[in-house]
Structure formats: C-alpha cells, structure tokens
Amino acid sequence: MNMYATVTPALVEELVKILGSHNVLYDKDRMEAYSHDETSIEHYAHMPEVVVTPLNTEQVALIMKLASRERIPVTPRGAGSGLSGGAIPVFGGIVLSLEKMNKVLEIDEKNLTVTAEAGVITNELNEQVKAHGLVFAGYPMSLETCFLGGNIAENAGGGKAVKYGVTGRYVLALEVVTPHGDVVRLGGKVTKDVSGYDLKQLYIGSEGTLGIITKAIIKLIGLPVVKADLLVSFKTAQEAIDVVPVIMTKGIIPTSMEFMDRLSIEMSCVYLNETLPIEGVGAMLLIELDGTDEGQVERDMIAIGDICNEHGAMEVYIAEDRNTQERIWAVRRNIAEALKVYSPVQSLEDIVVPMGSIADVLPELSRLSEKYDITIPCYGHAGDGNLHATLVKNPESNIEHWNIIEPEILRELYAFIVRELGGKISGEHGIGLKRKRYLKELIPAEEYELYRIVKEALDPQMIMNPGKILG
C-alpha cells in the first residue's frame, strides 16, 4: 500500500522548469548519495525518486506546492551528517537538498546576529563571524561538515553545551516553508518575544517533519578570550563518571565536560595516529573552561582540578597552549569515526539522563555488554548527562544474530534510561527513522497523541518527511 503518488517523468519536467536541469537529479548513480545519512546500518537506506537542489526560498515553496498538489513525499536534507536516519527518503519521492542555499546573508554587529541560509556549513558560518570577534556557540561536534539548517532541524548540541546550551537557544528567527508551500517568517532580532505562539520552537528539533527551514537569524556572542583544557585520567570509567555530578553542583559552569572511556580513546588514537598516556587508565574527562577573565578561568580550573584529585584522579593534565588543546580535542572529536572503522556494524546511541543519575548508566552498559556478548564503548557530553554509548557488534558473531539482538539491547537500554533514570532516548541526534518505534513504546499514549495531532494539523497530507519521529 502506498498512500503517495510516484514521481512521473511529467513531474520531473515540471521540476526542471522550476529549477533548471542542473538542480534536478534523477539518475540512480548520482542519487545514491542521497539514500542514506551517517546512520551506520545499511538497511535504513532508501533511494529517492528524484533529488532537487533549489537555489532560493521561492523555489523551495514552488517544489512544496507541486508536491502538495500531487501528494508526493518530500524529505529535506542538510549535509547528510545526521545519525538517526532523519534525511533518508523512506517513501521515495523527492529529496530536497539545501546544499546550494549556502550563503551567509548578513552579519549584524549592532544586534550581534548572523542571518544565513540553511545550507551553510556551520564551521564556515563561524569562520565568517569570527572575523568580527563573534561566535555561534550552539554548534555540534560535526561542525566541519554539518549544515546550519540541520543543526536547527535536530536542535543539535555540541561539546560546549554545558555552558552555552544547544542550537535552539541561539535561533532568533526562522524562515520556514510549510508543506503547502507557504513561506512563514517567525521570530525576529529580539531577545524576548511573547507575541503569539512560539512556533519557532516547534520547528526547532522537528526533524523536517513539519516544514523546511530555509533561513535563520542566529544570536552571536563575543568570542571568549581565555580558554583552558583539563585532561583528567582515572583508573576506572566509574570513578571518572562519578566525579561529574560533583563538579556540576559546585557552582562552577565549565564550557565542556566530556567523558571518554579507554576503548574510545584507544580507537581514536589509532585512527589519528596520535598518542595519549593511557597506561592503567580506565577513562578520561576532558574539561574545558573559557571566559573573558583570565583570573576567573584559572581559579575555576584549579577548583575543578582539586575536586578531581580529591575523587581519585590519576593525573590532572592542564593543556594551555592551543596546539595541545587542539590535539586532545581531535581525539575526542574523532571517536565516532574511529569506532566506525573499528566496527562498521554498530549502533551509536545518544541517551541523556538527569545529572544525579549519570553514575548509574555505566553498570547497565556493563550488564548489557555481558548479557549480549558485545562491546559498548562509551563517551560523550557527560556535563549534560548525554552519553554516546555505542553498541558494537562482536566481530565473531554473524550479522543475522546482530540484527536480532540490536533491537533487544536498545529496548532494554532505553527502558532503563527512561523508566529507571527519568532520562530520554536522544539528547541531540534525534528520533528520525531509527528510534521512532522505541519512542512510541516508551512515551505515554497521551503525549504521543499530541505529537500526532500537531503533525496532522501542520502537515495534513503527511508529505513532509514522512516516516520520521512518528508512524
């Protein structure tokens, strides 16, 4: 049963009329890259029927009007760096890639804002605003490849979210194309606004299921001028994680508080051909502090170092020069890639728990690891309670076995996180395709019903990125 129309040659011709032939792809070879994202399991992949790369909002609106007229599903796509299958066109139809809407439109120094199209690479945006002494502080770890629009659609978080919060905090205004092809502009260059419903927030993190984000105005802050990194090693992973809530309730707000267990560090070092002193180390915390005041950063650094020492740290290493800081952060940033090389068959998770419960996560990972005979390296944004536990297939077991146990492990893990710890199944990667069935199982029926009502109200034809989050 397919509730959607298929993309006919006549429709492709209409798309070419709107976009020009350069911006309409329909040969299989070129479309293949648009059939998946960074979710590692191949069975999530699905081919689009046609890929379009509009150049402006007006073209996006015309495409949506066409899709709405014919009832063709449209899957918006940023850089394809997502980790939950959000950009995979599971019902075929049109993939609408924002890759050519990649301009920074305005840097406004009076209002400390940047206005940009959805397809701009996050790091490129930040390079441009850096020249003005400013930064978009809500960026994710994948900033070198990901697009701003994707950051917003997923409400992405990053390594600096402990202090600066996630993407959503910085979105002052959005331009959104609705499933009907209307263009709405929500918000403005104001920091406070209660003039009507806050629909901007509803689109943030809605994974392209309610509309297509085409433009945004982002709040900037001054670049911090002082920065220090602590790399703290512990004998065991548990000792490292136990100290996180101690620091987080002491009134000091670090910029980052990253956790990396031994396997994660080892694999990333191998991948980068880098060395870190990991003799006898079970895990490390990478803690960053920044600010405008050297004295304050130093005092906070010493206070945190002292707490770590009092709680059994093996070594507190202070990285003060930019080069060493960058080397350490490269290890952290490349863990996901390294673990993929180590074992392409895996499930990169994104659980988030209340700070006071973070110490309870590791024993459950150990239990699951033993029970199912798999490895579960773990790393992530411990200061936010957000851990990227990664289920890795045992190289000796076969893929059929993995395909049976993976959903079982996820179900057990998620139930523990949500029901026992009051956590959530995704902190920054989103529900997408990968987690939707678990979401439905875990959240109360009344809440799920509200999601359904909102989705149906804003996308009554269900053409906007169908099969994601819900259904």
Added chain:
Amino acid sequence: MNMYATVTPALVEELVKILGSHNVLYDKDRMEAYSHDETSIEHYAHMPEVVVTPLNTEQVALIMKLASRERIPVTPRGAGSGLSGGAIPVFGGIVLSLEKMNKVLEIDEKNLTVTAEAGVITNELNEQVKAHGLVFAGYPMSLETCFLGGNIAENAGGGKAVKYGVTGRYVLALEVVTPHGDVVRLGGKVTKDVSGYDLKQLYIGSEGTLGIITKAIIKLIGLPVVKADLLVSFKTAQEAIDVVPVIMTKGIIPTSMEFMDRLSIEMSCVYLNETLPIEGVGAMLLIELDGTDEGQVERDMIAIGDICNEHGAMEVYIAEDRNTQERIWAVRRNIAEALKVYSPVQSLEDIVVPMGSIADVLPELSRLSEKYDITIPCYGHAGDGNLHATLVKNPESNIEHWNIIEPEILRELYAFIVRELGGKISGEHGIGLKRKRYLKELIPAEEYELYRIVKEALDPQMIMNPGKILG
C-alpha cells in the same frame, strides 16, 4: 450568538461533587475579584459564571472533562497579576484558579531542580530554594505576588533577563491538563532532549489557551555571591538610551540594564516617599552585575562606568551595600504602581525591539505624545530592548476622548515598532485580550493561520481560555 453552553445549577452541583463546596464560588461578590487582572482599563473586565479552586491535578482534569462534555469555556488563572487581560473570562464560564495548588514539592540538590505546583508564589519558591544556595533566575519583577504557573503561561521575563534569560529557559518539565482532561507530562530533569516534538515550549507562553499548566520542574542555578549596582544619570533620556547598545556590544553581559525616564523616577519616589538625586536628570540607567568572582564583577563594573562617562553620563553612582541596592531597586520595581496612582487611566505597554534600534524608540514616543497630547513615561528592560512605555491619559481630557485615541496611538506605535524597527508588540506581558486585534493586523496572514491551526488542533472545542491571543 454564544457558541458555549452556560453554567447551570446542575453543573455547579457536579463541580461541588468533584471539589467540595469550599472550592466552588458562585456568588457575585466573591467572584468579582476573578473578573479582571492588573490591566488597568475596566472595560476589559468580565464576570465568570463560576470560580473553582482545585486542590490537585486530578481535580483539574475532572473539571476539564466536564467543561469539554458541556462545552463550557474555562479560563485558567494564576495570581491575576497579568497585564494583558489573559485571565479575564470574556465568555463567562468557569474561572479555574490555581491558588490552592501552591506547594513546592521537591528541591533536588543532585539535579539542581525544584518541582512545584503552578500556584506557588514565585518569591516563595525562591525563598525556599535560597536556603539551598540556589535560585530560579527567570522570574519577573512581580515575583512577590505572581504565580509560577502564570510566569510559565506568559513566558514572563524580569529584571535579570539580560544575563539569565526569561522563564522559559528554566522550565525543564511541565505537567499540563489538556482541554479534553488528559494529563500530559512533558520534558524531564534533563538539560538536552530531542526525543519528539518540543511541545513543552509550545505551552510556555501560550497564555492558557492550549491547556492548563499544573506543575513544573524548574532548573536552578547557584546564587551569585557577588553583586554590584550602578545608577547612572544622564541629562536626557536619549543620551541614556543611546549608551545601552554600546554597552551591550562590548562583550560584558550585565545582569540587568534598566532604563527609567525622569517622570517614572519622580512618580515612583513620590509613591515610596523616597528621594533620588534627579536635579537636571533626564533619565537613569540601573545596571546590575553579579557573579561568583569579585574581581571580574569589579572589572566589568569599572568598564561599564567608563563607557557611561565617555558617553555623557552626569554621574555614575556605585551602590555596593545591599540596603542601598534594595532602595534603588524598589524605585524601579514600583514605577508601574506609582504611574497607576498618578493616572489610573493608562495603557502599560511592553514593546521590544532589536538592540540596535532601541535609540529610535524615544523620538517616536515623543512624536505620539505631542500628536495626541498625552504623557508617555517610559522605563523598562533596556538591555533586552524591552521598554514599558506607558500611555497616560491627560487629566484634562475626558474618558470618551481617551477611548477613541488609545487604540489609534497603540496602532501607530505598534506599526512603528513592528514594521519600522523589526520589533514585537509584547516582550513579556503577552497578547491576551488587550493586544489580540493588533497582533492580527500586524503579523502576516500565513503566520496567523498557523496559530489558528495549532489552537484548533489542540483545543478543537475552543473552550480553553477563549478570546485570548486569537479570535
């Protein structure tokens, strides 16, 4: 034409069965207090048919089921301290007051959260968490009377929003009763969450038109240990406001940056029997700095003082002891009350503009003041671009004349703020009853249509605080 049923004696009896007779008011004298909020113009007032004061969420749910069955409008009410008519039962029906759901349920030091019922007075909540060295930093100026639920329903902001943001930033979780009488719990004690649509954010600031907030989990932060206040006087209001964007783009983030023009200060001083040195002063800025580090606060204070001096300040007065700080803040806090005593017929506005445009607001206020022969004292959260310009009736003109010119002035003012400056008509007081027709005139039809769609989807019978924001 009335699309709603009326409250019959039989229905009152049903309510008494649910709530007990103590919690159902239906004599006119006692209901009068529930017919208005703090909006000063009496013609907004409207009597409810019955007032209920539920004791718990289950009772709220039962009331909503009853109201839904009979199609009776329900107006949720906090402390009644609102300034846009949001709690006025314009269609009669049931006023549901949260005044008896006023408990702090849990202070969680491990997660730095407080869980409380919607009817707790904001200041009472803060007094309780203060004992733990913590604070809910998103509170509004009316904290001594307002309720937490109302803060959330309006997404209220306050004097400290420049640094700490508004209420919504601190809401981790909400318990909401839907118009159908379902209880939903959204969010959790997690700081990051992309597990499904962020409906919590949709209820925040929705003014009770989508559901009733019954409980919330609020993020707390450590109480700042150092605090300093600067009171800076300028010869003219324009000079004072001109310096605000200069400070706000220098990389220092003050806690507060309040603007008070001469008339506002004078009236408040008279009201409080207080004296401030206002000889030759056109306006003052009240700038607060706080933090954990004395050195940093002092350096920031000096930097801001220098900027003010470079930009024509008459005097930079540093208030370092708590008593003087409290006296100055009392002047600021009591301006609204004082202006009401000065002239009860007035319109307290809440415009918000981009920081770079704040200097353009005062000339427009002067123009309107002259054109319509009224006084427009102005004060407010200048650091957020949020000004409480207050249209005050000329004592010599009659009320009929005022009733004609007030909407004309608002229409002109709002159009200027929105169309010329890219601002919004309300930064923290809300649309409610008072501003809904202007909202409709000023926002694009596509945006208004989305509001309507969302409202209709979540409240298909239109019984939830009808006549507010929309319609």
